[in-house]
Amino acid sequence: MGAMASRGFDHIDTWVFDLDNTLYPAHHDLWQQIDMRMKGYISALLGIAPEDAFVIQKDYYRRYGTSLRGLMIEHGIDADAFLDHVHDVDLSTLDQEPRLAQMIDALPGRKLVYTNGSERHARNVLARLGMEGQFDAVHDIVAGAFHPKPTAEAYQRFLASHEVNAGRAAMFEDLARNLEVPHELGMVTVLVTAPGEGEAVRESWELEGREARYVDHVTTDLTAFLEQLHLQR
Structure with missing residues (x-):
């Protein structure tokens, strides 16, 4: 789990989470x-x-x-x-994540899901994870007028749609390249990776940027990361 010594979270009032391979472990298929x-x-x-x-x-x-x-x-x-x-996929491999749901629920302020997928898919996944009630809204590719992360226009649409102050928001993502624009806008960025993840499950370019300046924190265990965050508050 990455250290939390660079950009902290004390000022955060909006918590933004990617969906796939972020809110559930990437080893699921x-x-x-x-x-x-x-x-x-x-x-x-x-x-x-x-x-x-x-x-x-x-x-x-x-x-x-x-x-x-x-x-x-x-x-x-x-x-x-x-x-x-x-998105017509089998979700049966997903398990309930009660501890993660509890940690997200305890975060102060709003919690949002921001996905390049559809809201329907996001809602189905959240229901399977037992997180239907943890999030205030889902921002999907349709809400973004089909402008996807990592484009600056996509993030500007997201911030405007939900009246998010980027300087008081944190972004959790599994792709480093999707954190560059949020970091430039003032968001605290957290890269969520899978232990031992490599090119067997990722394209080589998807692994680029993990050591970049726009990645404030890195964790291989989102639940443990949020637990530590709560202990430090």
């Missing part, structure tokens, strides 16, 4: 399921082999922030149909 459903969607859409679709999927993801954004720009797809398809 949810993201892999979503990944495979995106590949299948693109393969059928473009009439190409799945392996070729996967190359396009990851290229759009890297260049546009989400594969969806790339598909909308390059192919004019129906975003709602895409989101419904890719």
Whole structure:
């Protein structure tokens, strides 16, 4: 667990959490399921082999922030149909996280989920985790007018939509690149990683930036991190 000696949390009144691979451990196969459903969607859409679709999927993801954004720009797809398809996944591998739910609930101020996925998917995941009542709102890709993290426009839309003072907010994310803009806006940033996580489950570029100046704190255990935070308050 990363030290908390750089930018502290005493002034924070808004706590912002990414969803996938942040509020649940990355070893669950949810993201892999979503990944495979995106590949299948693109393969059928473009009439190409799945392996070729996967190359396009990851290229759009890297260049546009989400594969969806790339598909909308390059192919004019129906975003709602895409989101419904890719988030039709099996959530049975997720377990209730009562201790994490308790730690989030005890944070002073508002708690928000900010995801590049859909609100429906977020609500389903939160229900499975036992966290339906922990968050004041979910900000999804639709609310962001399909502008995804890590773009500055996406964060500006998020802050405006929920009247968040960035200087009094903290952001928890599993991708370092999604923390650069929040840090520049004044948010305290926390990178949530999985123990031993590497290129077996991540693209190499997804691991970049973990030592960057815009990452204030790093933890491999979100529950323990929040427990320590409460002890220090």
